[in-house]
Amino acid sequence: MSDGAIFTVQSDPTLLADLRRYGKFDTSGCYQCGSCTISCDLVTDSVNFPRKIIRYALLGLRESLAGSLEPWLCHDCGDCSSICPRQAEPHISMMTVRSFLTAEYDWTGISGKVLRSRAWHIGLLGLITGVTLALIVLYHLWYVGLPFSYFATTQLGLEHMFPMMTYYTRIVLLLPLVLLLSRVYRIQRLTMRGKGRTPIPFSAYVVEAWEYVRHSVTHELMRECPDRSRWLGHWLLALGTVLMLTIKLFALRWFQTDAIHPFYHPQRWLGYLAMALIFYGIGGILVGRIRAQKEFYKQTRFEDLIFPILLLSTALSGIAVHVFRYAGFALTCHFLYALHVVIATPMLLVEMSFGKWSHMIYRPLALYFEAVKERAVRQIPGKEAVPDAA
Numbered sequence: 436m437s438d439g440a441i442f443t444v445q446s447d448p449t450l451l452a453d454l455r456r457y458g459k460f461d462t463s464g465c466y467q468c469g470s471c472t473i474s475c476d477l478v479t480d481s482v483n484f485p486r487k488i489i490r491y492a493l494l495g496l497r498e499s500l501a502g503s504l505e506p507w508l509c510h511d512c513g514d515c516s517s518i519c520p521r522q523a524e525p526h527i528s529m530m531t532v533r534s535f536l537t538a539e540y541d542w543t544g545i546s547g548k549v550l551r552s553r554a555w556h557i558g559l560l561g562l563i564t565g566v567t568l569a570l571i572v573l574y575h576l577w578y579v580g581l582p583f584s585y586f587a588t589t590q591l592g593l594e595h596m597f598p599m600m601t602y603y604t605r606i607v608l609l610l611p612l613v614l615l616l617s618r619v620y621r622i623q624r625l626t627m628r629g630k631g632r633t634p635i636p637f638s639a640y641v642v643e644a645w646e647y648v649r650h651s652v653t654h655e656l657m658r659e660c661p662d663r664s665r666w667l668g669h670w671l672l673a674l675g676t677v678l679m680l681t682i683k684l685f686a687l688r689w690f691q692t693d694a695i696h697p698f699y700h701p702q703r704w705l706g707y708l709a710m711a712l713i714f715y716g717i718g719g720i721l722v723g724r725i726r727a728q729k730e731f732y733k734q735t736r737f738e739d740l741i742f743p744i745l746l747l748s749t750a751l752s753g754i755a756v757h758v759f760r761y762a763g764f765a766l767t768c769h770f771l772y773a774l775h776v777v778i779a780t781p782m783l784l785v786e787m788s789f790g791k792w793s794h795m796i797y798r799p800l801a802l803y804f805e806a807v808k809e810r811a812v813r814q815i816p817g818k819e820a821v822p823d824a825a
């Protein structure tokens with residue numbers, strides 16, 4: 436957001452080409468009519484998109500684009516694309532900008548490679564899958580002391596792997612979180628500081644901190660989109676995923692045990708509940724993408740599909756472990772658990788740390804920072820929150 440101060444900006448003619456390495460960004464037909472912005476239910480007095488974001492790209496305003504929070508405020512409903520008289524697909528452009536920003540935020544540079552190149556994306560998933568498989572084999576050979584020829588016949592059950600598995604699970608779950616949080620300072624520097632921006636008092640960050648929690652928990656802006664059913668599926672999917680990850684992080688031994696519990700035991704119904712929520716959410720996404728009727732499902736990229744598929748496979752392999760354990764097939768259950776770990780590890784380490792799904796952290800963070808900016812502007816006497824002129 437500009438304060439109206441006079442400062443010079445440099446145009447970068449390579450910006451558009453850079454953006455297009457992350458996906459579609461069709462500006463050829465756009466004549467800046469603004470219909471997309473008018474149609475967007477999420478535009479307010481102080482935030483203005485997608486026209487402004489398209490304009491930044493057309494003018495080569497790299498710093499302005501990298502410092503924009505608006506692409507995260509867009510919830511991808513696709514209304515702007517339905518109304519665009521030039522079929523410029525502004526909601527796809529916003530999606531591409533979010534991939535560009537995800538790469539800009541990542542100091543490791545891996546997000547950029549994963550989001551620009553399918554070969555890199557698949558290669559990294561394959562590498563982590565291979566390393567995980569190798570770790571499982573080595574663990575049994577050296578830690579358990581099981582000769583390789585006994586692998587296919589020895590019924591070990593699940594509990595032999597504790598406490599090693601507890602540490603492994605915590606590392607794999609917490610590493611994406613640590614990586615994502617390590618980017619917060621960079622995001623803050625890009626979006627909240629710099630020439631022409633309102634100085635933000637620290638108190639504004641403290642007072643508005645609740646906004647981060649509120650948006651992380653409710654995803655309430657998605658409810659502003661005309662299709663409410665999408666919000667419900669999205670919210671239930673997030674709830675089920677967080678519930679399952681929390682159980683795995685804090686209560687793995689209690690959850691992934693060889694003990695057989697009655698149906699009413701919380702170990703069982705909590706697991707069933709998390710699975711039901713995940714299946715409902717993932718089912719809606721996959722069916723929607725296969726039907727491709729709604730605007731936001733009309734175009735499906737590799738990165739839109741890979742996480743739902745990996746999450747579904749993780750959930751199905753987890754259920755298979757449960758079923759075979761209760762059916763008394765200890766060896767099959769053991770192999771299935773290895774498969775479960777082999778699928779879940781790259782999903783967490785690649786998709787959540789470097790892929791599109793890092794938006795789970797970035798989107799509420801952008802909403803929080805936007806609230807902080809608005810508070811800072813309100814605190815200046817006689818100043819009102821206004822959108823940038825671009």
Ligand code: SF4
Pocket residue numbers: 464465466467468469470471472486489518519520521522523524525
């Ligand atoms: S993207 Fe379409 S609706 Fe938006 S300003 Fe350009 S032409 Fe108009």
Ligand code: SF4
Pocket residue numbers: 474475476477478484485508509510511512513514515516525526529
């Ligand atoms: S996709 Fe929806 S939320 Fe995003 S800019 Fe278009 S109309 Fe607004």
